[in-house]
Amino acid sequence: MTDKSSNQMWGGRFAAGPDAIMEAINASIGFDQRMAAQDIAGSRAHAAMLAATGVISDSDADAIAKGLLTVLSEIQDGKFEFSTALEDIHMNVESRLKEVIGEPAGRLHTGRSRNDQVATDFKLWVRDQLDAAEAGLLALIEALLAQAEAGADWVMPGFTHLQVAQPVTWGHHMMAYVEMFGRDLSRVRDARARMNESPLGAAALAGTSFPIDRDMTAKALGFDRPSANSLDAVSDRDFALEFLGTASICAMHLSRMAEELVIWSSAQFRFVALSDRFSTGSSIMPQKKNPDAAELIRAKIGRIFGANTALMMVMKGLPLAYSKDMQEDKELVFDAADSWMLAMAAMNGMVRDMTANRDSLAAAAGSGFSTATDLADWLVRVLGLPFRDAHHITGVLVAMAENNDCDLPDLSLEDMQSVHADITIDVFAVLGVENSVNSRTSYGGTAPTQVRAQIERWKERL
Ligand code: ARG
Numbered sequence: 001m002t003d004k005s006s007n008q009m010w011g012g013r014f015a016a017g018p019d020a021i022m023e024a025i026n027a028s029i030g031f032d033q034r035m036a037a038q039d040i041a042g043s044r045a046h047a048a049m050l051a052a053t054g055v056i057s058d059s060d061a062d063a064i065a066k067g068l069l070t071v072l073s074e075i076q077d078g079k080f081e082f083s084t085a086l087e088d089i090h091m092n093v094e095s096r097l098k099e100v101i102g103e104p105a106g107r108l109h110t111g112r113s114r115n116d117q118v119a120t121d122f123k124l125w126v127r128d129q130l131d132a133a134e135a136g137l138l139a140l141i142e143a144l145l146a147q148a149e150a151g152a153d154w155v156m157p158g159f160t161h162l163q164v165a166q167p168v169t170w171g172h173h174m175m176a177y178v179e180m181f182g183r184d185l186s187r188v189r190d191a192r193a194r195m196n197e198s199p200l201g202a203a204a205l206a207g208t209s210f211p212i213d214r215d216m217t218a219k220a221l222g223f224d225r226p227s228a229n230s231l232d233a234v235s236d237r238d239f240a241l242e243f244l245g246t247a248s249i250c251a252m253h254l255s256r257m258a259e260e261l262v263i264w265s266s267a268q269f270r271f272v273a274l275s276d277r278f279s280t281g282s283s284i285m286p287q288k289k290n291p292d293a294a295e296l297i298r299a300k301i302g303r304i305f306g307a308n309t310a311l312m313m314v315m316k317g318l319p320l321a322y323s324k325d326m327q328e329d330k331e332l333v334f335d336a337a338d339s340w341m342l343a344m345a346a347m348n349g350m351v352r353d354m355t356a357n358r359d360s361l362a363a364a365a366g367s368g369f370s371t372a373t374d375l376a377d378w379l380v381r382v383l384g385l386p387f388r389d390a391h392h393i394t395g396v397l398v399a400m401a402e403n404n405d406c407d408l409p410d411l412s413l414e415d416m417q418s419v420h421a422d423i424t425i426d427v428f429a430v431l432g433v434e435n436s437v438n439s440r441t442s443y444g445g446t447a448p449t450q451v452r453a454q455i456e457r458w459k460e461r462l
Contacts, residue, residue, distance in 0.1 A: 009091045017085075026324075029082050031331050032089045036075045038124035039089050040068045042117060042200060045220035047108055055111060055210050060104035067101035068093070088327075089121070090114050111210035112203055115234040115322040119199035122330065124221065126243050129337045130192040133247070136344035137185045138462065141178050143351040148174035148455055153448035155433045156271065156361035157370055164368025167433040170356055171451040177257055178458055184250040191246050195239035198223035202233035205321035235321045237311070240333050244308035247340040251301040254343050258298035261350060265291050270360040275353030278346070293346045300343040307332035365433040369398045369408055374430040374439070383422050393420050 011017075018026065044065050051061030071093055074080040086092045091114075098105035151170035158168035198218035201208065207230040214226035227233040264271035274291055282288035314328045372394050379390035396419050401408050404415075409431040416423040429435060441447040444454070 008095060009086065023084055026087060027084045028088045028327050028330065029084060029086065029092055031334060032118075032121075032327075033075070033082055033092070034334060035089055035121040035125050035330075036093065037072065038121040038128075039093055039117070040072045041124065041221065042120045042217075043093065043108060044068050045217045046112055046200060048220065049213050049216045050107070050110055050210075052216060053211050053213050055212070056104075056107045060107050063101045063104040064097065064108050067097045067105065070100050071096050088114070088118075090117050111208040111212045112201065113205075113234075115204050116199045116202040116230075118327075119202070119234055119236070120221070122333075123195060123199065123239055126239055126333065126337075127192060127195065127222075129333075129341075130188050130195075130243065132341055133188050133250075133344070134185065134192075136341060136348070137181050137188065137250070140344055140348045140351065141181050141185070141458070141462070143348050144174045144178045144181070145455060145458060147171075147351060147354075147356070148178065148451065151356055151358065152451045152455065153437075154356065154358050154361055155365040155437055157364045157368065158446070164364075164370050166373055166446075167365045167370050167436045168446040169437050169448055169451055170358075170361060171448065171455070172446040175451060175454045175458075177253070178454075180253040180256075181250070182458070182461075184246065184253060187246040187249065191239070191242040193224075195242065196222075196224045197227040197233075198225070199227050199233035199236070201226060202230035205231055205234050231321045235318070237315055237326060237329050240329050241308070241311055241315070243333060244304065244311060244336055247336050248301070248305045248308045251304040251340060251343060254347055255298045255301045257347065258294040261294040261354070262291050262298065265289075265294075269364070270357050271364070273355045273357060274350060275355075278350045278353055293350055297343045297347055300339045303339050304336045307336040362433070366407060366409075369401065371408060371431045371433060371436045372398055374436045375408060375427065378427055378430045379420070379423075382424075382426065383420070 047056070047061045047064040047068075050056040051058050056064075071080070074096070080092075080096065082092055083095070086095050094105060094108060097108065148171040151174070154170040155167050156170050156173065157164045158166050158173070198214065198221060200217045200221070201212050201214035218224070218226045227236070261272065261274065263269055265274050274289070274294075276289075278293050279289045280292045282290065311329055311332050314325055314332075318325055375397065376387065376390040376394040379385045379393060380387050383390075385393070397408065397411060397416065400415060400419070401411055404411070409428060413423070413425055413428075416427065430439070437446050437448070439447065441450055444450065
């Protein structure tokens with residue numbers, strides 16, 4: 001960072017430059033330089049509109065448009081010297097534009113303010129991130145669909161309270177995550193549609209007396225329309241909050257899946273093997289293969305949700321219209337966006353690469369009396385018992401199996417009949433896990449036929 005006089009942009013009424021501490025707390029160029037491309041796109045749209053409405057000359061607009069491209073390539077090539085004294089990306093770009101093209105640069109800021117400028121730049125930046133999130137989610141959903149398709153009929157234990165509950169299928173479990181990420185996808189699309197109004201031309205807060213054309217700049221920047229109220233346009237950070245809220249819910253989903261991968265890849269479970277590409281080793285224990293990516297994804301929710309909470313606190317109670325507090329929005333959103341994109345990409349890689357251990361899944365599927373509900377249902381269906389009685393009888397049989405240190409299918413018919421005399425040999429058919437999952441054909445259920453139907457519905461949707 002070089003030091004330049006801060007007076008060149010707004011210093012007319014100032015006799016002295018700012019204290020170093022003032023400059024340090026005030027400057028945002030250290031982080032908002034990430035919006036350089038958006039800032040220059042916004043300025044090019046604004047300049048073209050000023051010429052079209054006769055506010056500035058065509059030749060000035062031309063010089064501005066070309067000069068801005070020069071500045072952009074200097075930034076992209078890493079040749080631009082950012083100045084803290086020039087506070088932010090907006091003034092850094094404009095100041096450099098003046099050096100490149102001279103006098104016409106001073107006409108660019110006609111009919112706008114940094115308040116509508118920053119809102120526009122930041123919206124464009126967040127919109128790009130929503131598009132990236134959409135792509136990330138689609139890739140992750142496809143990876144999950146591939147896993148679900150490969151193992152639509154592989155049996156595994158389903159859990160509640162992390163205790164074995166009922167057998168389910170691998171495909172069913174994968175598709176549960178597809179539903180979650182599918183809702184995230186729809187939140188991303190909703191947020192994008194709602195935020196896509198252009199603040200540009202709201203100026204400082206009140207609009208402008210110049211005959212600007214806000215529809216023209218909105219269209220040039222890919223917005224659906226100009227925002228309807230200039231006070232709201234410069235005060236609004238809902239789009240950033242919705243981005244963080246959407247990211248938070250998705251990160252929560254990612255953290256749940258990450259946690260399952262951590263558990264499943266342990267020696268105690270062996271449900272999945274993570275690839276070498278998405279695991280790490282230990283510097284002391286040679287046997288270790290650690291699921292670090294999953295653990296870090298599990299942790300990213302902390303930063304993302306922290307950013308969400310922090311920006312809510314920043315915005316809470318702010319009077320209209322712009323306040324400098326709002327400059328604190330960017331680092332939070334930048335960090336959350338980086339964390340979210342990386343977490344989605346890492347999850348995508350892990351899911352694509354991982355191998356489900358079909359034998360371990362099947363062996364575990366039958367443990368823990370997972371077909372006890374099937375037994376109770378049989379007592380209802382075949383013997384006509386009320387469900388509560390069937391539940392009790394099954395409980396007694398489970399206790400008996402537990403005492404004998406065996407699973408339900410290992411009990412003899414005599415054992416069963418000692419609890420209820422009418423039980424017949426047919427009951428054993430429902431105690432197998434394959435039978436159990438195949439029977440759960442209700443809409444959205446775990447039966448492979450239902451899982452394949454879910455997969456088909458998703459493939460049509462995509
Ligand atoms: N750097 C500022 C921000 O990020 C730009 C807007 C400054 N506006 C102002 N009136 N000081 O919010």
